[in-house]
Amino acid sequence: MSDMVFLVRNDCVIEDMNRSAIRAFGDYRARLCYEALHGGDGLCLTCPVKLIAAGEENEGLAEAKLGGLNVECSYVPFQGYKGDRLVMVVMRNLREVGILPGEPDRRCESDELVGKSKKTRDLRKMIHLVAPSDMTVLISGESGTGKELVADLIHRHSRRADKPLLKFNGAVVAESLGVSDLFGFEEGTFFTGTATPRKGGLELVHGATVFLDEIGDVGPKMQAGLLRVLKNGEITRGSGPGPAAANVRIIAATSKDLAREVEEGRFRQDLYQRLNVINLHLPPLRERKEDILSLVTHFIEKYRKAFGKEVDHIPDSAVDRLLQHSWPGNIRELEDVIQRAVLLTRNNIITEKELIFN
Structure with missing residues (x-):
């Protein structure tokens, strides 16, 4: 079978x-493309026709299962004979070209922020603006909004991308262990007096980037050590002979209001000022619901491959339920809901019954 070609208008009519x-x-000319393929109900998850027709994207590529065929769909803009803007959709049977369903597709492993809302677009611009510098960045936002992902992106687009990204969570490590992990210790530091001298993570990853998650939860000793690193570029190992140089970039994140923590005496003002050079605030998902469908598409693509499912459609009733939910757990909660739904579905459609909210 040769390539199957469709010309689709920006209103999704073939x-x-x-x-x-x-x-x-079958002959679906003059009919809606999603009506022909999905019965006219819901969202075509991987179809970029509207984006290309609107000029927001120049091309697209996706895989789908349609009419019993595993196909690769490529999408490119096309000017019709009337001068109108169309989208040419070319479908190729993957089995005929030697590609079997379920094989890894690296194209789907996007390392960028998912979403088209203005807040997400502005955040994406800021990430690419600040990433090449060595400036300290403070990422703020509720739990589950994607702070660690933003830190990863800053590191990947920085001049230190070839060096490690050391991650430390201030909410899960006791202060004494955290201080020794980051700054190291000298012989006799612990109460037994037998601890072997050891360099800390900040000294070992010279030239790298350090991500300090939940920075608002660290104690006074940790705060003092971090201030020394940011202010003087030095690390002090307990009662060691002298400071060591610290050549690291600091990216910190918090789900707390650090300004209030400073006012109430739980966080050092001088450290807050050093951390807050660039502040990237991640809004909660309830304030950018325009991103929900893009995120749903992204997570379905991720987990249908992981679970070997052929999920490619969500009816309007299920989409409405996703849009109406308040998402107190933000993107992390949405990912959990979609992961569970993909696992539970017995066909290629996610319905309301598979959407289980905490």
Whole structure:
């Protein structure tokens, strides 16, 4: 079978089809593309026709299972004979070109922020603006909004991308252990007096980036040590002979209001000022619901491959339920809901019954 070609208008109506497409799917000219393929109900998860028709994207590529065929769909803009903007959709049977369903597809492993809302677009611009510098960045936002992902992106687009990204969570490590892990210790530091001298993580990852998650939870000793690193570029190992140089970039994150923590005496003001050079605030998902469908598409693609499922459609009733939920757990909660739904579905459609909220 040769390639199947569709010409689709920006209102998703099929303008024309070639013979191979008609043989495979029937004659759907002058009908809605999603009506022909999905019964006219819901969201086509991987179809970029509207984005390309609107000029927001120049091309697209996706895999799908349509009419019993595993196909690769490529999308490119096309100017019709009337001068109108169309999208040419070319479908190729993957089995005929030697690609079997379920094989890894690296194209789907996006390392960028998912979402099209203005807040997400602005955040994306800021990440690319601050990443190449060595400036300290403070990422703030509720739990589950994606602070660690933003830190990863800053590191990947920085001049230190070839060096490690050391991650430390101030909410889960006791202060004494955290201080020794980051700054190291000298012989006799512990109460037994037998501890072997050891360099800390900040000294071992010279030239790298350090991500300090939940910085608002660290204690006074940790705060003092971090201030020394940010102010003087030095690390002091307990009662050691002298400071060691610290060549690291600091990215910190918090779900707390650090300004209030400073006012109430739980966080050092001088450290807060050093950390808050660039502040990237991640809004909660309830304030950018325009991103929900993009995130749903992203997570379905991620977990359908992981679980070997052929999920490619969500009816309007399920979409409405996702949009109406308040998402107190933010993106992390949404990912959990979609992961569970993909696992539970018995066909290629996620319905309301598979959407289980905490």
